Each structure stands twice: as structure tokens, then as C-alpha cells.
Amino acid sequence: MNKLAKLVAQRLALGLLTLWIVSLIIFLGVELLPGDIATEILGQTATPETVAAFRRSLGLDLPMHIRYLDWLWGVVHGDFGRSLANGRDIAELIGGRLLNTLFLATVTALIAVPLALALGLLAALYRNSLFDRTINIVTLSSISFPEFFIAYILILFLSVQAGWFPSLSNVDPGEPLWERVYRVALPAFTLTLVVVAHMMRMTRAAIINLLASPYIEMATLKGISRSRIIVHHALPNALAPIINVVVLSLAYLVVGVVVVEVVFVYPGLGQLMVDSVQKRDIPVVQACSLIFAATYILLNLTADILSIVTNPRLLHPR
Known part of the structure; x- marks a missing residue:
């Protein structure tokens, strides 16, 4: 492998490593936001049972590292999940905007x-x-x-x-x-x-x-x-x-x-x-x-x- 190809491979590997670190920062940053997502979406009048059921439907009851790995696995396969606002597929939603x-x-x-x-x-x-x-x-x-x-x-x-x-x-x-x-x-x-x-x-x-x-x-x-x-x-x-x-x-x-x-x-x-x-x-x-x-x-x-x-x-x- 010549020097240029080796350098390109090193840069690509460094880029993938950087992107993984950024994905981790993004996920942790969202997790550390104050407030509960389920409560924010359902409103303050929602009963605890409704909030708990909604959290289970979103997978929010799972441990944080499990949710991160599931999210990262979906991103690698082109699946960003579904929007909480309208239920549309996120990949379809952001395609035209991008x-x-x-x-x-x-x-x-x-x-x-x-x-x-x-x-x-x-x-x-x-x-x-x-x-x-x-x-x-x-x-x-x-x-x-x-x-x-x-x-x-x-x-x-x-x-x-x-x-x-x-x-x-x-x-x-x-x-x-x-x-x-x-x-x-x-x-x-x-x-x-x-x-x-x-x-x-x-x-x-x-x-x-x-x-x-x-x-x-x-x-x-x-x-x-x-x-x-x-x-x-x-x-x-x-x-x-x-x-x-x-x-x-x-x-x-x-x-x-x-x-x-x-x-x-x-x-x-x-x-x-x-x-x-x-x-x-x-x-x-x-x-x-x-x-x-x-x-x-x-x-x-x-x-x-x-x-x-x-x-x-x-x-x-x-």
C-alpha cells in the first residue's frame, strides 16, 4: 500500500472514530436534558400509568447503554427511528430537508x-x-x-x-x-x-x-x-x-x-x-x-x- 492510500485509510479510520465519539456525546447530551420526555409530550395532566406505558412504548424504561446501542445499531443500518411528533419515519422526514x-x-x-x-x-x-x-x-x-x-x-x-x-x-x-x-x-x-x-x-x-x-x-x-x-x-x-x-x-x-x-x-x-x-x-x-x-x-x-x-x-x- 502506497503512502497516499495508507494516509487516506488512516484519515477515514480517524473520521469514523470521531463520528462515534460525537454520536456518544449527542446521545448523552440529550439524556442529560432536564425534564421527562414522556411527561413533556403527554402533558402534566397525564396519569402515572399513562406515562409509564408511554415510556415503555418508546423504550425509555431500558437502561441508557442499551438504548444507545439500539439507536447506534439502527443508525448504522439507516434507521433513525420514528418522529415523536407525527410518527413518520425520520429517514423519510429528513431526506427532502437535507x-x-x-x-x-x-x-x-x-x-x-x-x-x-x-x-x-x-x-x-x-x-x-x-x-x-x-x-x-x-x-x-x-x-x-x-x-x-x-x-x-x-x-x-x-x-x-x-x-x-x-x-x-x-x-x-x-x-x-x-x-x-x-x-x-x-x-x-x-x-x-x-x-x-x-x-x-x-x-x-x-x-x-x-x-x-x-x-x-x-x-x-x-x-x-x-x-x-x-x-x-x-x-x-x-x-x-x-x-x-x-x-x-x-x-x-x-x-x-x-x-x-x-x-x-x-x-x-x-x-x-x-x-x-x-x-x-x-x-x-x-x-x-x-x-x-x-x-x-x-x-x-x-x-x-x-x-x-x-x-x-x-x-x-x-
Whole structure:
């Protein structure tokens, strides 16, 4: 087995171990919540006999480790159980919501990634210029505000006053593609303003750091234009940190959309999780949390592997 395949196998094993630890934390966190789930669902007027029967029907009378192993065994086989709120199969319930969240993240990535790379390249090309300073001020300002504040500002100006976009992002799977893109425009713009600063600043920093390298100085002495040096010499060698921050930003898009989905009432996985918390629908909360964790871990592993592939020197640490 070559070094790259061995490293990928090690990273996957580490990811599975991390996901198991996260599943344990999720289950224990739910178990330690104050109050009794059966009493919360049935109400305070329920008789002790009714509460006891309901707890038996949910398996809450079993020891905690038995319930965890049963839940984990079902998750491994794709069975998340049934919702306490409506009795529907949780896998069926979250399927469409997960696709909506991934659709929003994809639209945001298609806007944010090219924009961040272009701004980072231009900022490095015109370092310390008015353009560079302006871009840094704007991106730092956007990242300093919480997502819900940016969302409400965009709703005020682009929806209420200008009327360009709907303030609520209600989507239907049967709608045409461009209609769905139009409806998710405001949440996509909100997430773009939040994540583009990280990617832009990392691109700028990586390229500027490489511009001090001897081979870049030699290319400059040969009379090669600065734009060609950055695009053809600096950028390929800066791909590892850039890819790393881009994939990590995509991970944030998937798992960090909860606030944005709630603001725009977008029918995604984050909105479902918040609604389930309000309803005390614990199995759905556990499933959503585990999916978010698995997505984040998978994208982190992807970032790690792509960084090594684009920079083989990382295979031989000193």
C-alpha cells in the first residue's frame, strides 16, 4: 500500500472514530436534558400509568447503554427511528430537508468560491492599494456581523424596499430550477457575505507569502509580468491552503445554515432541527445533529486529503 492510500485509510479510520465519539456525546447530551420526555409530550395532566406505558412504548424504561446501542445499531443500518411528533419515519422526514440544505449550500458555493478566489488574487496583485484596503475592510465588516443581522439587512433593502427578492424562501421540489434559485437568492447572498472573507483572505495571504520565494524573485528578475507570476507560478503552489479553507468553508455552509434557514423560513435540515427542539422531538434532533456532524467530519477529511494531494510534500513530514 502506497503512502497516499495508507494516509487516506488512516484519515477515514480517524473520521469514523470521531463520528462515534460525537454520536456518544449527542446521545448523552440529550439524556442529560432536564425534564421527562414522556411527561413533556403527554402533558402534566397525564396519569402515572399513562406515562409509564408511554415510556415503555418508546423504550425509555431500558437502561441508557442499551438504548444507545439500539439507536447506534439502527443508525448504522439507516434507521433513525420514528418522529415523536407525527410518527413518520425520520429517514423519510429528513431526506427532502437535507436536499434543500445541500441545494442552498451549492448555490452559495457557486457564488462565494469564484468571488473569493478572484478577490484574493486581485488583492494580492494590487497589495496595499486602495482596492486591497477597501476589500479587506468590506470583508472584515461582513464577517464581524452575525448571520441574522446581515439577513435582516438584506431583507430590508432587497425585499421590503426594492422588492427584488422574496423575504421568505419557500421552495417546492416540483418548481423549475431557476425559480428555486431565485427563491434562495437572499439566504445564499447572506451566507456568501459570511464565508467569502475567510476564503478571500486565505487566498491573498497564501499568494503574498509565496511571492517572497526565490523562484518568484527569479521570475520577476526575468521580466515576467506580475499577473502572470501570480496566476502561473504562485497560485498552483498555494492551492493546498486555499483548497483547505474552501472545503472548510463549504463545511460551514452545510452545518452553519441553521440561523439563516430560520430567518428565511427555509425548509431545510436546520429549520427542521429547530422545530423539533421546540416540539421535544428528541429522535429527530439526534438524527439532524448526527447528520450535521457526519457532514462536517467528511468535509474536513476531504480538505485534509486534497491538501496532501495538491502538496505531496505533506506526505513526508520532517
